[in-house]
Amino acid sequence: MSSQSGTYFVPAPTAWPFYLTIGLFILVFGIVEFLNGNGVGPIPVYAGTAISLVFIWTWFRGIINESESGKYSAQVDRTYRWGMAWFIFSEVMFFAAFFGALFYARQLSLPWLGGTDLMTHAVLWEGFENTWPTNGPGALGGEFDTIPPWGVPFLNTLLLLTSGVTLTFAHHGLRDGHSRRNVILWMWATVALGATFLYFQVEEYMEAYGHLNLTLESGIYGSTFFMLTGFHGMHVTLGTLMLAIITFRLMKGHFTPESHFGFEGVAWYWHFVDVVWLGLFLFVYII
Amino acid sequence: MEIRKIGAALAALPAMFSGAAFASPYNISPGVTEITKEVYGLHMLIFWVCCAIGVVVFGAMIYSIFAHRKSVHPKPADFHESIKVEIAWTVIPFVILIAMAIPAAGTLIKMDDTSGSDLTIKVTGYQWKWEYEYLDQDIRFFSTLAAKSNQARQLGSGIDPTTVDNYLLEVDNELVLPVGKKVRLLLTANDVIHAWWVPEVTGKKDAVPGYINKMWVKIDEPGVYRGQCAELCGRDHGFMPIVVRAVPEAEFEAWVASQGGSNEAKIVASVADVAMPDAPVAPAKPAAKPAAAEPVKLAVAGDDLVANGEKLYNNYCAACHQPTGAGMPAANFPALVGSAVVAGDPAVQINQILKGKNAMPGFGYLKDIEIASVISYTRNAWGNDSGVVQPADVAAQR
Amino acid sequence: MSHAATHDDHHDHGPEKGIMRWIKTTNHKDLGTLYLWFSMIMFFIGGLMSLVIRAELFEPGLQFVQPEFFNSMTTMHAIIMIFGGVMPAFVGLANWMVPMMIGCSDLALPRVNNWGFWILPFAFTLMLSTLFMDGGGPAGGWTMYPPLMLQTGDAFPYVIFAIHLMGISSITGAINVIVTILNMRTPQMTLLKMPLFAWAWLITAYLLLAVMPVLAGAVTMLLTDKFFGTSFFTAAGGGDPVMFQHIFWFFGHPEVYILILPAFGVVSTIIPTFARKRLFGYDSMVYAMASIAFLSFIVWAHHMFTVGMPLAGELFFMFATMLIAVPTGVKVFNWIATMWRGSMTFETPMLFALGFVFLFTIGGFSGLMLAIAPVDFQYHDSYFVVAHFHYVLVPGAVFSIIAGIYYWVPKWTGHMYNEKLGQIHFWLSAIFINVTFFPQHFSGLAGMPRRIPDYATQFTDWNMISTVGAFVYFIAQFIWAYNIIANCVLKKGEKATARVWEGAHGLEWTVPSPAPYHTFETPPPLPEDEVQGAHDDDYGVAKPA
Ligand code: HEA
Ligand code: HEA
Numbered sequence A: 001m002s003s004q005s006g007t008y009f010v011p012a013p014t015a016w017p018f019y020l021t022i023g024l025f026i027l028v029f030g031i032v033e034f035l036n037g038n039g040v041g042p043i044p045v046y047a048g049t050a051i052s053l054v055f056i057w058t059w060f061r062g063i064i065n066e067s068e069s070g071k072y073s074a075q076v077d078r079t080y081r082w083g084m085a086w087f088i089f090s091e092v093m094f095f096a097a098f099f100g101a102l103f104y105a106r107q108l109s110l111p112w113l114g115g116t117d118l119m120t121h122a123v124l125w126e127g128f129e130n131t132w133p134t135n136g137p138g139a140l141g142g143e144f145d146t147i148p149p150w151g152v153p154f155l156n157t158l159l160l161l162t163s164g165v166t167l168t169f170a171h172h173g174l175r176d177g178h179s180r181r182n183v184i185l186w187m188w189a190t191v192a193l194g195a196t197f198l199y200f201q202v203e204e205y206m207e208a209y210g211h212l213n214l215t216l217e218s219g220i221y222g223s224t225f226f227m228l229t230g231f232h233g234m235h236v237t238l239g240t241l242m243l244a245i246i247t248f249r250l251m252k253g254h255f256t257p258e259s260h261f262g263f264e265g266v267a268w269y270w271h272f273v274d275v276v277w278l279g280l281f282l283f284v285y286i287i
Numbered sequence B: 001m002e003i004r005k006i007g008a009a010l011a012a013l014p015a016m017f018s019g020a021a022f023a024s025p026y027n028i029s030p031g032v033t034e035i036t037k038e039v040y041g042l043h044m045l046i047f048w049v050c051c052a053i054g055v056v057v058f059g060a061m062i063y064s065i066f067a068h069r070k071s072v073h074p075k076p077a078d079f080h081e082s083i084k085v086e087i088a089w090t091v092i093p094f095v096i097l098i099a100m101a102i103p104a105a106g107t108l109i110k111m112d113d114t115s116g117s118d119l120t121i122k123v124t125g126y127q128w129k130w131e132y133e134y135l136d137q138d139i140r141f142f143s144t145l146a147a148k149s150n151q152a153r154q155l156g157s158g159i160d161p162t163t164v165d166n167y168l169l170e171v172d173n174e175l176v177l178p179v180g181k182k183v184r185l186l187l188t189a190n191d192v193i194h195a196w197w198v199p200e201v202t203g204k205k206d207a208v209p210g211y212i213n214k215m216w217v218k219i220d221e222p223g224v225y226r227g228q229c230a231e232l233c234g235r236d237h238g239f240m241p242i243v244v245r246a247v248p249e250a251e252f253e254a255w256v257a258s259q260g261g262s263n264e265a266k267i268v269a270s271v272a273d274v275a276m277p278d279a280p281v282a283p284a285k286p287a288a289k290p291a292a293a294e295p296v297k298l299a300v301a302g303d304d305l306v307a308n309g310e311k312l313y314n315n316y317c318a319a320c321h322q323p324t325g326a327g328m329p330a331a332n333f334p335a336l337v338g339s340a341v342v343a344g345d346p347a348v349q350i351n352q353i354l355k356g357k358n359a360m361p362g363f364g365y366l367k368d369i370e371i372a373s374v375i376s377y378t379r380n381a382w383g384n385d386s387g388v389v390q391p392a393d394v395a396a397q398r
Numbered sequence C: 001m002s003h004a005a006t007h008d009d010h011h012d013h014g015p016e017k018g019i020m021r022w023i024k025t026t027n028h029k030d031l032g033t034l035y036l037w038f039s040m041i042m043f044f045i046g047g048l049m050s051l052v053i054r055a056e057l058f059e060p061g062l063q064f065v066q067p068e069f070f071n072s073m074t075t076m077h078a079i080i081m082i083f084g085g086v087m088p089a090f091v092g093l094a095n096w097m098v099p100m101m102i103g104c105s106d107l108a109l110p111r112v113n114n115w116g117f118w119i120l121p122f123a124f125t126l127m128l129s130t131l132f133m134d135g136g137g138p139a140g141g142w143t144m145y146p147p148l149m150l151q152t153g154d155a156f157p158y159v160i161f162a163i164h165l166m167g168i169s170s171i172t173g174a175i176n177v178i179v180t181i182l183n184m185r186t187p188q189m190t191l192l193k194m195p196l197f198a199w200a201w202l203i204t205a206y207l208l209l210a211v212m213p214v215l216a217g218a219v220t221m222l223l224t225d226k227f228f229g230t231s232f233f234t235a236a237g238g239g240d241p242v243m244f245q246h247i248f249w250f251f252g253h254p255e256v257y258i259l260i261l262p263a264f265g266v267v268s269t270i271i272p273t274f275a276r277k278r279l280f281g282y283d284s285m286v287y288a289m290a291s292i293a294f295l296s297f298i299v300w301a302h303h304m305f306t307v308g309m310p311l312a313g314e315l316f317f318m319f320a321t322m323l324i325a326v327p328t329g330v331k332v333f334n335w336i337a338t339m340w341r342g343s344m345t346f347e348t349p350m351l352f353a354l355g356f357v358f359l360f361t362i363g364g365f366s367g368l369m370l371a372i373a374p375v376d377f378q379y380h381d382s383y384f385v386v387a388h389f390h391y392v393l394v395p396g397a398v399f400s401i402i403a404g405i406y407y408w409v410p411k412w413t414g415h416m417y418n419e420k421l422g423q424i425h426f427w428l429s430a431i432f433i434n435v436t437f438f439p440q441h442f443s444g445l446a447g448m449p450r451r452i453p454d455y456a457t458q459f460t461d462w463n464m465i466s467t468v469g470a471f472v473y474f475i476a477q478f479i480w481a482y483n484i485i486a487n488c489v490l491k492k493g494e495k496a497t498a499r500v501w502e503g504a505h506g507l508e509w510t511v512p513s514p515a516p517y518h519t520f521e522t523p524p525p526l527p528e529d530e531v532q533g534a535h536d537d538d539y540g541v542a543k544p545a
């Protein structure tokens, strides 16, 4: 029962965020106790996740209804655009931290260990030479092999790039008011591509753990490899879900050629995930 | 900034600063090396620069506060911008800063050059002690907080720190250095990051596990100089002091010889044998502690163990269990004299020393031979008589 | 301002009743209030912890606590004061004032705003609960350096996730402020006519967006290093413990400006009011803050001069750090020029603002000394550093918060606070904050390391003075607590006019006190009088009185 008071849109008081926080709290508590191995069991994790999801869902449904019932002024639309844009910026900075770690290790710490810092090398790590990939002078996690870039990773690159294109087709279709059917088809294509990417990603991980002995424990290479690709994978998962939801909304007849920020927001997010992957492909797989 | 000088004056009045380990109670000391003297110069320079600017800035403020208060200056002026002054007070500070930066850079570059040193010492930080290794003289020993301070600093020890001379700044084995020689220090750590700092001899540098940091000192005047670990390294970060004894070269040679000769040193040496080069530990993986990987050594003579054990006991145990082994029943630190654990199955005692129990911390970071020695000592001191324990037995229980 | 005045709590969705009002509220004023009360509680908890520290340090020897507990006090004290005290307090001020200053009804994303606040109590529950766990609370210092931090007991993951939650909260807050300022200003208000407080917060918000995620990344790596066998910070695996320090301080240094830029905003608002004279050099103030923000990204390693960086690095970070003195100086000089030939009165907000300028500058000077790398080898991790950052944080950030609250509280509640108590509060605070922290310069220079529960006897005198100061200062804050509670809860104090302060300008003073629940229903006009940033030539019309 929110209202347009004056020229500003002011939502009604709501407890969604509060309940969402409780959900997160229980979830975090569950994870933490699991990590500490205090045998609390998985219930808090499931419960927390469930509660969180329910209220994320309610919250977004609320927004969607407001938007569909035309409560939103151009200003609110701008608000959401700016909001999404800067949220994505903060995501970029999150990945920056891990890329930073990768560059630091390769440009500084490994060369030092490998001899550019004479004493460190001579006194502590005699005989270690700086190669990449490496699991460090302690050879933590033992011998391992890496995923060749021009196999599955390259395929995945193509998949993501194509998905970017199909998404753009869908967007233009929607914007220029072409037939809904085509738009929706393009969207499903995008979702499918995203899902396939994820499938291959999982394959790749199973290969790494199963046959290559490439694991999180495999020194700095394993650490950076799995943390970067892992967090990216999570974002793809989220992105694919959001794309699916948008598609369902399209099928329900949401969005107009003029106003479809929900759609665009997801599109931006998807392109961001796409770009991060290019970074990964270049710095993690190829170089 | 006037306050500083007043405060300084106030501080100077009561000259009650015991064991003047630090030259001044309210300022950094010029120290006893060329570098520390230069650093002191820079410090005073920047300090006076700040004072000068402070006088101007605060002077203007205070004047304005009095002269432009409403009661005497009811009609406010209404200027509110001037590009000229903005430029002025951007450029002037900038120039001052450049003038500061140049000499600073010079000193920094000097500090960085460790080439042409006469003697190299490897310094390794442990929780919570230092290990010194004279690479050229192959002398190697640990340096820990002196027993007396260690006793006094226990919570509720009832000992008044002011009665302990050089409280917290005294060690069992000092780092002995020759004056007038360029000594290169290679800093590293075995568990967590520590930092080596003796204000009068050199500024601090971190000891990082798995990496070596270099620094050099050239001490001009003989004397004893004290410092402390300067990077938070856990429970006893405040209790791992550093003491440097700078001696004339001849005296240094003599000391080196004595280290080479004495019986005590044999044990120290044998400790050195069994110790593998300190591979840094992966902290999250205790299994990787170097001690664990230590090759089990052929048996060591019982007497040596007991002899070596006494020293270790006084460093690590005496604070609570007392040099007499009588413990402190009041603070419920049990007596070891006629203690069931000490008399009983060695395995139990070894385990307790490795893992700790109740208030007693684990000593797993000690080397097998050290633990063996200290146990053997307790089993033979104060009329106890329950045999010796070999490094192998300890290794077996890691 | 009839369109605003006629609008009050009887509106269709004015506040609900009872506790649900606070849980469900999406109103910027309610949330601002929540933020401020929360931060006040945190300030006192953090203050109590600092008293444990000071009590233990009163004389050499251990009297009260075990070293491990002492370390966790130090660690918690810092985290609580920074993430629980200062940051929420400034977000609270932003919540209250930004919409009123730029002329809109609420923040752009009210529900997100509610979320951002409600995360905090839960996050700090996680954080504080660790004090009661085996292994005790986190004791690795607020900087959480590995490998030491990895030795933390059960508390470890609690701390990590608590920090993640705080990060989420800050990021949502930052996005909200940015969007509000860029998008909801009343049309006549161009960016360069914005009140400086809004500018300060806009820039702060960008800093938050840029560095909070980096902190999240850093602590995530800690988490995986401890639980999933990664080796970001382990040499044996090719990592480097120092790498963490680089990532942490890439967050950490901008963070300290996150703690001070809003303070600059508050002070730049208060001084002109009580000098009855327009802020001097508005534009240069904005540019100065922008350059401080920019520089803050390239100076982080001045916290790491002693880790053994290559010479080139040491030199670069030394020069870059010294540079920051220039824009900061410009601000100080502009404040003085604003006072110059003004017509000053010294109500409590002004007193705290002036106290800020004095004492922050002293803290700045010691900062500059710390920037000289070769000398920092002596200062580093000594009490000199502790003195430095408390000068910029307590009489810096905290004083500005107190000043801001005294300044705006009549607008919030419609009552004046008790001026007499305010003056007493100021003088006690100003005197004893110096008694507390000035001696720490000396003990630091004399060689006393920080983060130690016990010290060599020659440091005794300074520490005794410091401890006495700390206790009196802490007690003095209860005068403040009473003054605020009397005003907000007991509704004491005479009615406040709409303008409240003779020399106050800005849209917030055009609405009645207390301000209506939704301040501006429609974008208000912007009379030149109320514009902080306007130049004479901006309007043909007359200059402000
Ligand atoms: C609000 C927070 C805040 C602020 C604003 C500052 C401001 C500054 N800080 Fe501070 N600092 C901290 C919070 C802050 N700091 C904290 C929390 C730590 C410790 C972290 C930890 O280890 O736990 C720290 C530590 C710290 C260090 C590391 C010390 C060490 O660990 O060895 C250094 C070193 O360069 C430093 C420098 C500076 C400088 C140069 C400024 C400059 O911005 C100051 C500029 C201001 C002035 C210079 C005064 C006004 C200027 C004039 C009047 C103009 C004319 C003046 C001149 C030309 C000299 N700070
Ligand atoms: C904003 C940050 C902040 C604040 C406010 C304080 C406040 C105080 N700090 Fe803090 N301190 C730090 C940040 C802060 N500190 C940090 C970052 C460290 C380093 C930790 C580390 O080494 O890891 C540290 C460490 C530190 C040490 C060194 C510990 C050690 O090295 O072992 C000491 C020792 O004296 C100390 C003392 C104090 C004291 C006496 C106060 C007193 O000022 C406390 C009294 C203050 C209050 C009671 C709050 C008053 C404010 C209000 C009442 C306003 C109310 C607000 C609203 C209504 C919105 N602090």
Ligand code: CUA
Residues within 6 Å of the ligand: B125, B126, B128, B193, B194, B195, B229, B230, B231, B232, B233, B234, B236, B237, B238, B240
């Ligand atoms: Cu070792 Cu602190």
Ligand SMILES: [Cu+2]
Residues within 6 Å of the ligand: C252, C253, C256, C299, C300, C302, C303
């Ligand atoms: Cu900094």
